[in-house]
Amino acid sequence: MSTIYDTDYIEELRVRNAMQPHRMKLFRNALFKNSNSWGEALATLPETARADFESNLTFESLEMSERHDSEIDGASKLIFKTHDHHLIESVVLRPKSGRTSICxxxxxxxxxxxxxxxxxxxxxxxNLTAAEILDQVSQANRMVKSEGRSIRNVVFxxxxxxxxxMDNVFQSVEFLRAAPFFNLSNSRITVSTVGIPQAMDHFTKTFPDVQLAFSLHSARQDVREKLMPQARKYPLELLRESLLKASASGRVMIEYLMLAGVNDGEEDLDALERFLKDIPVHINLIPYNEFSGNNLHETPVEERNKFADRLKLLGFDTTLRYSLGSDVAAACGQLVQHKIKVSAI
Ligand code: SF4
Structure with missing residues (x-):
C-alpha cells in the first residue's frame, strides 16, 4: 500500500476523485503542519473521496510500541515496531532552550x-524506508502537540x-525541508556520519546547507580504528579532505565522545589540533552514556571541562554537551538492545 509520502499516488487519487488541487493542500496541512489525526486529515477531503484515500493509503508506517519519559529531564525515548516486527528507537529531547528536537x-x-x-x-x-524515517518525526509531532510543542530540529x-x-535518507531530508511537508530550515536538520568520504562528498553537493555531523571521537588513527572498525577503510587523511569540502559550503559539527583514558589526554588534544587545523567546525564534546556491553567509561566532568577549555584556547568553537535521558537509556540502541536481550532469556 502507498504511504502519505507517495506524492505521485496521492496525485492519482486526487485526479480520480475529481478534486481541486487546493483540497490536497488542506489534507497535507492537516497531516504535516497541524499534526492532526488520520480521521481529522480525512475529514478535510470531500466525503465522496474519503473511503478511497482511507483504503489505499497507509497513515503510519510504524507502530509506536513504547514510550519512556525521563524523570530527570525532558527526554522521551520512543520504541517503534516495523511491519516486519523489528524494533527501532527515537528520542524526543526538550532542552531548556525550549526547542524540541528528535533524534x-x-x-x-x-x-x-x-x-x-x-x-x-x-x-x-x-535499511528503513523514507516513510519509516519520516514517520518517527510525524508521530513525535502528534505526541508533543498536546504540550503546545512541535519538532523543530531533526538529527539523524x-x-x-x-x-x-543514502537514497532513503536523502529522500527524507527533501521531505523535511519541503514547505508543503515538514518545512524545516536546512540549519534545523543534521545528518551524522562515522565518516564515509564519497558519501560525505555526495551529501555536501546535494545538500550544501544541511548540517553534517562527523563522529570523530579520536584524531589518532590507531585509537579511531579500535573504536570504529569503519576507520580502517577510511583513514583520517581522506576524511579531512571531505571535511574541508563540507565546511566550505555548510556548517560542520565534530562529535567527540569523551572516553576516560582512551581519547581525553594531551596526545589526543594535539592530534585534534593537527587534524582540524584550518577547518571551520564546531566541536561537540559529549559525555558517554555507559552500558554493560564494553568496558568504556565516561571522562569525569572536571576533565571534560579542562579538555573543552583547552580546545577553546586553541581557537576551536567548542560546546560541552550534557546528557539527556540517561534514566531512559537514551543513547543509541540501548533500550532496544536491552529488550532484545530480555526477550531472548
Ligand atoms: S549506530 Fe552505532 S555502530 Fe552504527 S555508526 Fe552509529 S555509532 Fe556506529
Missing part, C-alpha cells in the same frame, strides 16, 4: 560495529549509519 533512526541495527555503541552490537538487519543520530542508507 531518529535510519536503519534497523547497524553494520558499523562501533565499540562504544549498543546498536553496533546488534548487527545490521535492514539514532540507530544506523545514515550515509549507508
Amino acid at each position: 531518529i533512526s535510519s536503519q534497523v541495527g547497524c553494520a558499523c560495529y562501533c565499540s562504544f555503541c549498543a546498536t553496533g552490537m546488534m548487527g545490521f538487519t535492514r 543520530m539514532g540507530m544506523g549509519e545514515p550515509l549507508l542508507n
Whole structure:
C-alpha cells in the first residue's frame, strides 16, 4: 500500500476523485503542519473521496510500541515496531532552550560495529524506508502537540549509519525541508556520519546547507580504528579532505565522545589540533552514556571541562554537551538492545 509520502499516488487519487488541487493542500496541512489525526486529515477531503484515500493509503508506517519519559529531564525515548516486527528507537529531547528536537533512526541495527555503541552490537538487519524515517518525526509531532510543542530540529543520530542508507535518507531530508511537508530550515536538520568520504562528498553537493555531523571521537588513527572498525577503510587523511569540502559550503559539527583514558589526554588534544587545523567546525564534546556491553567509561566532568577549555584556547568553537535521558537509556540502541536481550532469556 502507498504511504502519505507517495506524492505521485496521492496525485492519482486526487485526479480520480475529481478534486481541486487546493483540497490536497488542506489534507497535507492537516497531516504535516497541524499534526492532526488520520480521521481529522480525512475529514478535510470531500466525503465522496474519503473511503478511497482511507483504503489505499497507509497513515503510519510504524507502530509506536513504547514510550519512556525521563524523570530527570525532558527526554522521551520512543520504541517503534516495523511491519516486519523489528524494533527501532527515537528520542524526543526538550532542552531548556525550549526547542524540541528528535533524534531518529535510519536503519534497523547497524553494520558499523562501533565499540562504544549498543546498536553496533546488534548487527545490521535492514535499511528503513523514507516513510519509516519520516514517520518517527510525524508521530513525535502528534505526541508533543498536546504540550503546545512541535519538532523543530531533526538529527539523524539514532540507530544506523545514515550515509549507508543514502537514497532513503536523502529522500527524507527533501521531505523535511519541503514547505508543503515538514518545512524545516536546512540549519534545523543534521545528518551524522562515522565518516564515509564519497558519501560525505555526495551529501555536501546535494545538500550544501544541511548540517553534517562527523563522529570523530579520536584524531589518532590507531585509537579511531579500535573504536570504529569503519576507520580502517577510511583513514583520517581522506576524511579531512571531505571535511574541508563540507565546511566550505555548510556548517560542520565534530562529535567527540569523551572516553576516560582512551581519547581525553594531551596526545589526543594535539592530534585534534593537527587534524582540524584550518577547518571551520564546531566541536561537540559529549559525555558517554555507559552500558554493560564494553568496558568504556565516561571522562569525569572536571576533565571534560579542562579538555573543552583547552580546545577553546586553541581557537576551536567548542560546546560541552550534557546528557539527556540517561534514566531512559537514551543513547543509541540501548533500550532496544536491552529488550532484545530480555526477550531472548
Ligand atoms: S555509532 Fe552509529 S555508526 Fe556506529 S555502530 Fe552505532 S549506530 Fe552504527
